[in-house]
Amino acid sequence: MSKKLLEINDLTYSYPDGTRALDGVSLMIDEGERVGIIGPNGAGKSTLLLHLNGILGQNGCVRISGMEINRSNLKDVRRKVGMIFQNPDDQLFCPTVFDDVAFGPRNLRIPEDEVARRVRQSLEAVGLMGFEERSAFHLSFGQKKRVAIATVLSMEPELLAIDELSSNLDPGTRRSMIQLLKELGGTQIIVSHDLDLVSQLCQRVIILNNGQKIAEGETREILRNQELLKANDLL
């Protein structure tokens, strides 16, 4: 038996305006697994992601390696869960690439020489060595995505949670991003409605719609079920 890294138990969430975004979602992810969460627009995928590091919720429904997420351990949780958002311009807010990648480690109060080492390592992992002093504004979209990944790698997370990896990417860049995620390995949650991407990366997928878990299973099985996909606006 492999270790359970993420456990979500009957998670329900309504936005302040009363919209119910998640309705009794339960799921489990093992260490080392790469799981896809697919669903149409507005299905609650991104809301679910925001629960993984306690941005929303903190109501005890989510556990990271057995630890319940609550207000007192947010810092620890946010180190363990690396969140990569859809729009890299939201994630890269510092004047230079170096400062962006160093932002997380510095918040963890890691000494500056270790921070520098981690920045170098993270940029190397995403293939952007020598970009330290550049401004994010001067990068291509694909490069920004890579830097966004580096900004969480530098915190040495146990789980990578990635929102819409492939949106706005041209096919070549998309392919290289898929390759990058394969190389990075570790435990990953990939939220997308790009079925091809999910089938290339994930052993297991979960379909989310209207805030509920509709189906869960092996990627090949699920993606073969045309009826199911059509019913959930995925085909």
Add this chain to the structure above:
Amino acid sequence: MKHDFLDKYSSLNSPIHRLDARAKIIAFIGMIIFCVSSPPNAYLAFLGYALFLLIAAALSRVPPTHILKSSLVVIPFVILVAVFIPFLKPDHIGGGYSLGIGKLTVSRSGLVVFENILIKSYLAIISVILLSSTTPFPKLLRGFEQLKVPKLVIMLASFAYRYLFLLIEEIERMERARDARAYRGRWLWQAKVIGQMIGSLFLRSYERGERVYVAMASRGFTGEIVGFGKTKFQAKDVLFLFFALLFFTFLRIEV
């Protein structure tokens, strides 16, 4: 790059560029303070400050046209404010000149003030332009941070730097979308569209702000600003600062 006016020459490699940001900040802003506090008739001192700027500019290899062009952007504002001063009040010491147009008079001390404002502000503008075009903005921020400017101010400036161009691009996209639907902006009722654009730009920025905050919180930001780290002050920085300040003091006291 399209929006490079801020950092166009700041990453050249010259003796001035290689100086520590703190040394440059103190020297260039110090020069402004020395210069502004000089008596109005210290023309020789003004020449001295100009000489300092000229040498710095030459050493930095920033094209003079860039410096002059940038100064032209700012100087009209100064003139706009200063141009009324000579007309303000005919004083009793210096006397005034009647222009023969109604009660309009020009005061002698007003003219001196006007001339002084022009000289001093122009030197100050050149000084700031030289500072910003020999120091990349991130290094400038780091310099100010190490000079104990409050971290919140530094952070605000760094966000402004990061998102200014994105905002400009967003405006350009909106304008394109607007013009693509046959907007010509010829009639007064079309002014309403501008208002709507400003409103939606505000909402978009507000939403972006929320998303950026979530991204910050996700990387362990708790409201406490850590800052950008330190640089080392080297012998050449000390030397540069020492001679610059010595020169300014000399100009201020002796000339």
